[in-house]
Amino acid sequence: LETQLRHAQKMEAIGRLTGGIAHDFNNILTVINGNSEAFLRRCSPDDPRRPEIEDIRHAGERAANLTHQLLAFTRQQVLNPERVDLNTTITKVRAMLTTLIGEDVELILDLPAHVSPVWADAGQLEQILFNLAANAREAMPGGGVLRIGTDNVFLDACHAGRIADVGPGDYVVLIVSDTGTGMDESVQAQIFEPYFTTKPVGKGTGLGLATVFGIVQQSGGQIDLTSSPGTGTTVSVYLPRARMSTAPLPCATPQASPDRG
Ligand code: ADP
Ligand code: MG
Numbered sequence: 001l002e003t004q005l006r007h008a009q010k011m012e013a014i015g016r017l018t019g020g021i022a023h024d025f026n027n028i029l030t031v032i033n034g035n036s037e038a039f040l041r042r043c044s045p046d047d048p049r050r051p052e053i054e055d056i057r058h059a060g061e062r063a064a065n066l067t068h069q070l071l072a073f074t075r076q077q078v079l080n081p082e083r084v085d086l087n088t089t090i091t092k093v094r095a096m097l098t099t100l101i102g103e104d105v106e107l108i109l110d111l112p113a114h115v116s117p118v119w120a121d122a123g124q125l126e127q128i129l130f131n132l133a134a135n136a137r138e139a140m141p142g143g144g145v146l147r148i149g150t151d152n153v154f155l156d157a158c159h160a161g162r163i164a165d166v167g168p169g170d171y172v173v174l175i176v177s178d179t180g181t182g183m184d185e186s187v188q189a190q191i192f193e194p195y196f197t198t199k200p201v202g203k204g205t206g207l208g209l210a211t212v213f214g215i216v217q218q219s220g221g222q223i224d225l226t227s228s229p230g231t232g233t234t235v236s237v238y239l240p241r242a243r244m245s246t247a248p249l250p251c252a253t254p255q256a257s258p259d260r261g
Helices: 002-042 050-077 086-092 094-101 122-138 208-218
Strands: 082-084 105-110 118-120 144-155 169-178 222-228 232-240
Touching: 002 050, 082 086, 082 122, 086 094, 086 122, 086 144, 094 105, 094 122, 118 122, 118 232, 122 144, 122 169, 122 208, 122 232, 144 232, 208 222, 208 232
Parallel strands: 105 144
Antiparallel strands: 082 118, 144 169, 169 232, 222 232
16 A cells, blocks of 8 residues: 555656646647748748758657647546446447557457446546557567457455455456567566656657556556566456446435426
8 A cells, every 4th residue: 555655646746747847848849840830831842951840840749749648647637437338438449449559460359248337437448448559569569469358357355455455346357468578577567657668768658557557546446467578468457347327316316396397
């Protein structure tokens, strides 16, 4: 629990800091990107200055992507939980996932119809999916198989407290597994740390799994990861099941008033 707390405090401090910087930086980038774009629009195709300005424009775009990721990371605090069918969410973003992973990675979905709805923020669930799929993709440079599955699980007291301080109960598990490079134990120990990355500068931000961790924790869920070098990685995200009934609690029901229409 102490580790969890320290992690949460660290995330919050980093979030506040990066949020402020990213916001100001984004305003500066607007000037750089806007002007380089305007210049390129106006200059002729054979203008000798073109390649240099194109480089500026390209670098500006990358910087803008990075600041957007940073802003998304710091904005994760705002959660809008609702009753969500995870299988529907996955099916909805299937086309985007296929594009993300490319042609040399096969996507296999295992979405049984009996899976219960979860209590979570649908947009954040999509973010979890994209982050995990992106990592899987990047771990399979020579192609492979990405499996995404869901199921109902009951976590007993022994399992429930293992990763996060969450009680036993009914969960839905989202399993994302790849046949990629895998990770050794020293890497595994650091993957949820904000800014931890093994990828080259400009490629990895180290915010993907920290973001996933934050969302899962705030959703009252937990996350488990098993990985072995050369074989692949499986990430299991446990999300609390939504209540069976969608009917509002009796005290929340507004007083019925006679229709005077
Ligand atoms: P980033 O992808 O930007 O590096 P993440 O937080 O998403 O940041 O991941 C942190 C690190 O965890 C990665 O740099 C990589 O070393 C490792 N990692 C995450 N997912 C996987 C995976 N599916 N297979 C192998 N390594 C992974
Ligand atoms: Mg990542």
